[in-house]
Amino acid sequence: MSLIQIHDLTRRYVMGTETVHALRGVSLSIERGEYLAIMGPSGSGKSTLMNLLGCLDTPSSGYYELNGVNVAHMDDNSLAEIRNREIGFVFQSFNLLPRSDSLHNVELPLIYSGVSASERREKAMQALVNVGLGERTHHKPNELSGGQRQRVAIARALVNNPSIVLADEPTGNLDSRTGEEILGLFETLSRRGNTIIVVTHEEDVAQHARRIIRIRDGLVAADEINPNPRAALRMQEAVK
Amino acid sequence: MNLLHELKESVLIAWSALRTNKMRSMLTALGIIIGIVTVTLMGSAIAGLNTEFRRMVAGIGADNLYVQRFAWFAGEEPWRQARNRRELTLRDAREVERLSSFAVAVGAEANGNGTVSYQRKQAKGVWVAANTENSATIRGLSLSAGRWLSESDVQSARPVCVIGSYLVERFFPYGGAVGSRIKLNDMPFEVIGVLEKQGSSFGNNPDDQIVIPVTRFTREFTRWPDVSIVVKIRNLQELDDAKEELRGILRKIRRVAPGEKDDFAINQQDALISFFNVIGGSIAAVGLFITGLSLFVGGIGIMNIMFVSVAERTREIGIRKAIGAKRRTILVQFLVEAATITLGAGILGLLIAWPITLVIDHYMAASMPWWLVGIALAVSVLTGVVSGFLPAWRAARMDPVEALRSE
Ligand SMILES: Nc1ncnc2c1ncn2[C@@H]1O[C@H](COP(=O)(O)OP(=O)(O)OP(=O)(O)O)[C@@H](O)[C@H]1O
Ligand SMILES: [Mg+2]
Numbered sequence: 242m243s244l245i246q247i248h249d250l251t252r253r254y255v256m257g258t259e260t261v262h263a264l265r266g267v268s269l270s271i272e273r274g275e276y277l278a279i280m281g282p283s284g285s286g287k288s289t290l291m292n293l294l295g296c297l298d299t300p301s302s303g304y305y306e307l308n309g310v311n312v313a314h315m316d317d318n319s320l321a322e323i324r325n326r327e328i329g330f331v332f333q334s335f336n337l338l339p340r341s342d343s344l345h346n347v348e349l350p351l352i353y354s355g356v357s358a359s360e361r362r363e364k365a366m367q368a369l370v371n372v373g374l375g376e377r378t379h380h381k382p383n384e385l386s387g388g389q390r391q392r393v394a395i396a397r398a399l400v401n402n403p404s405i406v407l408a409d410e411p412t413g414n415l416d417s418r419t420g421e422e423i424l425g426l427f428e429t430l431s432r433r434g435n436t437i438i439v440v441t442h443e444e445d446v447a448q449h450a451r452r453i454i455r456i457r458d459g460l461v462a463a464d465e466i467n468p469n470p471r472a473a474l475r476m477q478e479a480v481k
Numbered sequence: 482m483n484l485l486h487e488l489k490e491s492v493l494i495a496w497s498a499l500r501t502n503k504m505r506s507m508l509t510a511l512g513i514i515i516g517i518v519t520v521t522l523m524g525s526a527i528a529g530l531n532t533e534f535r536r537m538v539a540g541i542g543a544d545n546l547y548v549q550r551f552a553w554f555a556g557e558e559p560w561r562q563a564r565n566r567r568e569l570t571l572r573d574a575r576e577v578e579r580l581s582s583f584a585v586a587v588g589a590e591a592n593g594n595g596t597v598s599y600q601r602k603q604a605k606g607v608w609v610a611a612n613t614e615n616s617a618t619i620r621g622l623s624l625s626a627g628r629w630l631s632e633s634d635v636q637s638a639r640p641v642c643v644i645g646s647y648l649v650e651r652f653f654p655y656g657g658a659v660g661s662r663i664k665l666n667d668m669p670f671e672v673i674g675v676l677e678k679q680g681s682s683f684g685n686n687p688d689d690q691i692v693i694p695v696t697r698f699t700r701e702f703t704r705w706p707d708v709s710i711v712v713k714i715r716n717l718q719e720l721d722d723a724k725e726e727l728r729g730i731l732r733k734i735r736r737v738a739p740g741e742k743d744d745f746a747i748n749q750q751d752a753l754i755s756f757f758n759v760i761g762g763s764i765a766a767v768g769l770f771i772t773g774l775s776l777f778v779g780g781i782g783i784m785n786i787m788f789v790s791v792a793e794r795t796r797e798i799g800i801r802k803a804i805g806a807k808r809r810t811i812l813v814q815f816l817v818e819a820a821t822i823t824l825g826a827g828i829l830g831l832l833i834a835w836p837i838t839l840v841i842d843h844y845m846a847a848s849m850p851w852w853l854v855g856i857a858l859a860v861s862v863l864t865g866v867v868s869g870f871l872p873a874w875r876a877a878r879m880d881p882v883e884a885l886r887s888e
């Protein structure tokens with residue numbers, strides 16, 4: 242059974258008299274452990290697709306099965322629960338809570354799933370160590386570099402052991418070297434068995450994935466296997 | 482995720498959010514602080530008034546019936562009729578005493594004002610209580626020195642008096658009150674006893690009184706030799722029977738023809754209590770209205786600031802939702818934040834009201850009982866929850882995608 246199974250998924254935005262067809266019928270199936278890139282030009286519907294895959298949004302029509310559960314028409318609260326358990330988000334602009342330190346930011350998903358304080362601390366600590374930030378647990382986001390912030394976000398995405406890591410332009414706000422670091426981290430995660438979906442409009446970034454889906458005008462234009470994915474420059478300090 | 486977890490997390494979030502906006506939170510809280518100070522002062526004044534009243538009523542004695550020409554609280558028209566009624570006399574009182582089977586003591590009383598002097602010193606506006614030999618029992622008074630009026634003092638209208646402790650302090654700071662001669666309205670009286678100190682209540686001071694035989698009073702001090710007959714009954718349970726019997730006796734003594742209306746009234750404390758309840762009720766209603774108004778204004782301030790807070794933190798709400806916060810979680814978070822402001826304001830309000838209550842207590846009765854503290858805190862939390870609800874609800878219903886996109 243596939244991890245993700247979508248069929249003829251559409252998403253329309255109605256704005257007054259005008260209707261924007263952001264997705265016009267996308268069908269896909271994604272297996273556990275895949276490292277996949279969703280490529281496409283600006284405005285093609287990549288973020289829209291990612292929001293649907295991440296259960297942040299519900300489709301206008303179509304079918305979406307995640308882990309054997311039909312989630313296409315679930316209510317707000319059930320979706321929140323699914324996001325908490327199954328999905329780890331990594332955003333272009335990091336989206337950390339500005340007033341909380343790294344540890345608390347990483348603990349957040351565990352708080353919402355009701356994990357006890359001591360277990361929470363331990364798991365969050367481990368997740369930060371895993372992304373090479375064991376020493377930065379009490380720094381607030383504005384005391385960290387962009388790359389470090391993104392690694393905190395990745396630790397937060399992973400801490401609850403989700404089925405999928407969804408990253409929307411994760412390197413978009415980083416210089417190329419730091420971006421490479423982050424991609425290296427994804428590679429390691431992928432090798433450990435995590436399912437990773439990266440949304441990007443940069444060919445360079447997409448080339449790291451083992452499968453590339455190209456979107457154009459809200460439709461899947463191509464779905465190809467990348468025969469030799471680019472290895473990220475391994476930064477020693479990036480992954481310990 | 483259980484509610485306790487959620488509350489704890491919410492309190493932490495609220496605390497850090499409020500710390501970031503100290504000035505703003507303080508200013509917003511000001512409205513609530515004023516509201517809570519009003520609530521508390523209102524409440525403590527009412528509470529003080531109540532205890533004071535109870536004390537006064539207990540002094541009168543629940544088991545006394547007062548036979549008078551006027552009914553208490555009867556209104557103007559009956560009062561005009563009552564003016565023409567025949568006065569009640571000491572003889573009537575003696576008759577009642579002889580005939581009544583429910584009474585344990587019957588006295589006659591009248592009241593007035595006078596000037597008391599001793600050597601060079603003078604006290605004006607002293608309460609002159611004209612009593613009989615039974616009145617000490619009926620009024621629940623005890624003596625600290627000397628003796629009370631005797632039957633023969635009353636019978637012969639002797640110029641003797643029992644004085645309150647305030648007058649003793651004024652005139653006899655070095656003792657020797659009993660046996661001295663003082664003057665009441667320039668007429669000589671011998672001090673035969675001293676009352677125990679009682680302490681003032683409702684602005685009148687029972688220690689500033691002089692008790693003289695009612696017969697002396699009606700002879701020298703008033704042109705209306707009218708008295709109140711005070712009947713202390715044996716048992717409060719027999720009140721109604723006692724009243725009925727008393728009525729019969731008085732009709733007989735005063736020769737009221739069958740079918741005619743009573744030409745007297747039998748008063749009892751009930752009337753006083755219900756009168757007080759009416760007054761107390763209206764004071765409380767007005768107070769509640771003013772208080773409600775100030776809390777309402779404060780609540781609007783809270784609502785306003787919470788809308789601002791929600792708008793400022795749209796992104797944060799989006800992040801939390803993306804990570805798995807449910808509607809309820811977000812709702813609780815903002816409700817807790819609003820309630821934290823108002824609870825803090827409530828505590829501050831109490832801290833401000835407390836010393837004020839102590840100061841007021843010097844001039845009139847005021848107290849701040851625990852239930853009042855509890856109510857004030859409950860009201861402040863409730864104000865927060867009510868006025869924070871709309872903003873919190875808006876936050877809870879936000880669409881995560883939209884929220885994440887906001888700057
Ligand atoms: N909330 C919205 N309301 C109206 N139209 C929207 C909304 N969100 C997206 N769209 C439209 O849907 C289309 C797809 O948008 P989407 O954000 O998915 O593009 P994208 O591929 O992520 O682009 P980019 O690379 O610039 O991020 C665009 O035409 C966009 O204008
Ligand atoms: Mg996008």
